[in-house]
Amino acid sequence: MRGENRAVLHGDVGRMAYGPALELQRRLHALRRHNVIPDVLLTLEHEPVITLGRGARAEHVLASSQELQRLGVEVFPSERGGDVTYHGPGQLVMYPILDLKALGLDVHGYVENLEEVMIRTARAFGVPAYRKPGFPGAWTSQGKIGAVGIHVKGWVTLHGLAFNVDLTLNGFALIVPCGLQGVEAVALADLAGRPISILEATEQALRAFAEVFEVELVPVAGEVIRQWSSPSPSGSRCTSTPAS
């Protein structure tokens, strides 16, 4: 079904630590829920961080806290689905803040779309990638190239996908990725056999995103998006905080 393409604002916010990026997502989520803003897609890289999804088990972090500290890797609990994962420089992160109902998507359809974005991005660089039934994400014959982990509240999404482009630090060695023993995390540049910049990968991923979601991406300066704040301290959290 091809209708009129909806507009989704796209902002690249560059390199961000996990905490501030989470805060930003929460603000955007509140704004989207209150219909103050249209759908938004954030692209970014994270400073090195290991995040523990709702299904995470602590023993899936293999490195000691001293080692993580030495490497400058933060550890964060996260409200997204899934187990343990790593984010860091050289990995493209996409956080779509989308109203799934308005897009006519259910949860499964949304996860499939995110997978498809990564599969098409990999293919754009000549790297065959595919789905593995029962194991969400984007896979190659060499291992897992991209992960999904999302949170849906009021049918508006947070979190999203992480696609390994050209990792400077292979932080996946510090964990059991996704809690799956024996799974190798691989990066696009290694499989393509040439260096690939985040910029180059982002460009392809944005094209894939627009195609898969059948939307038109409208660029907004990252600094503008970073400055958006919640509608009001009480209003922004009215759905999660009981009146006291």
Add this chain to the structure above:
Amino acid sequence: MEIVVPELGEVVEARLLRWLKGAGDEVEVGEAVAEVEADKAVFVIESPAAGTLEELVVSEGQAVHSGQLLARLGLS
């Protein structure tokens, strides 16, 4: 009133992750009462109305499917 699992689509496996409220708790309309995990998505279940959670029908960790009854809500 019933609180049910929303339409998740063709998910491979969904389960009730955790209750955020307990039986007997009063909830506001739109207040988060539970989290369901499906594929790699955490979906927050919000109360469709204000009232009291009379009975939690599903326990944490249990497999669930779209449309399944999760809890009964007594309207206030």
